Amino acid sequence: MRQLSTLLRREELESLRSRLELKIPPKNEWEEFRFEIDGYSGIVYKNGKVVYHEALVSLIESILMEDECIEIGSDEAGKGEREGPIVVAAVALDGEGRKFLRARGLLESKSVPKKRIEELAGLIREVSISSHVKRVSPEELRELWNRGNLNDLLSIWHFEVVKEVLKDTEACRIIVDSFDRRRLEEAFSQIKGIEVIIESGADLKYPSVAAASILAKFEYQKSDKTGIKWT
Template sequence: MSCGVDEAGRGPVIGPLVVAGVCGEESKIASLRVKDSKKLSPKRRERLAEEIKKVASKIVVIKIEPEEIDALREKMTLNEIEVELFARVISQLNGDKVYVDAADVNEDRFAEEIKKKLGKDVEIISEHKADSKYPMVSAASIIAKVERDRIINELKKELGEFGSGYPADERTKRFLEKYVKEHNELPPHTRHSWKSAKRAMKKKEQKKLGDF
């Protein structure tokens, strides 16, 4: 049985990191004409996610919250965290062949590190842009993105509009700075270990010093 694994939310300063795995018949998944989730509209992703759920033999979704990401970042790189999460998903999938979207610049090393964590022999095809090449990874990418989008929409009901949550997004930058200015702390669901979060706090401290 073939499987695909991918993530959503590696880079954002707000919200969880979601990793999804999808197993099933490649021909059935391919017939849905799935492709990289980033190239699809939110509505199209949601429709495809429902279709994937109908034909997939197994789907596993794991998410880790910003607090856990921050704790792990004290002792691990982001790539090492992804290796851990991918291995966790794969161990629950029980597939013979698993396609993964490589997070490491070295595709083979990413596969080998996952195998070490698994402790069992599984064929892992690790490639960059695997979500554009292999339908199983495209399907996993869609499932992960739809789940993360759902969570982000819930967070916006709680926190208000904060843009995409990515560090380069001006709306996200403004949101963080405004929140810190008003509350003297970072908003909930923020990754404190991200540079953009640290910058927002530093800016507040500098303004405080400037008051004297």
């Protein structure tokens, strides 16, 4: 079995602390504390990251706190890369789905080893209420870019994938990893009655956006490389 990691909010960290009978003192200035259960160990860091043996997944899942809101997150992969397409993804997760994925190592795609992207993408598709991915080939993007700004295009694509997910489920909030607030607000102004959060670094804070980043990265990794950089 292997080591997993996820990020804990302060109240989750305190819940874990209260559940542990044996807490081991930290070994360096970055650690909050260590713990061991039935021979399986874990380390909690001051930045909220917890690293733990896979056998402790049930414990970690039990201390995670998520409301029951169905949350839709969207993110993209390929912008700024040297080659390949741009991929935009949206994922809808309820509270149980968010806890399930977080306990099994869901982090934003840049923090996940490449070899785990495919595994996590499979778990996301398994537990998500709905998901949708849009792949824009370099050839298509070249043609579209001649007629518009890249951020305009990305804003439209984020809206499109979220709209596809909304065909399958209701949601109480939509979260988009921001790259251009003004353009995203304009694109999502068509959505009424649902809270829309546009936030830089949303993939680090919201599980649904982290899940979307994983799906987008997985589809990007599957795609052919073409030696084109989109910035």
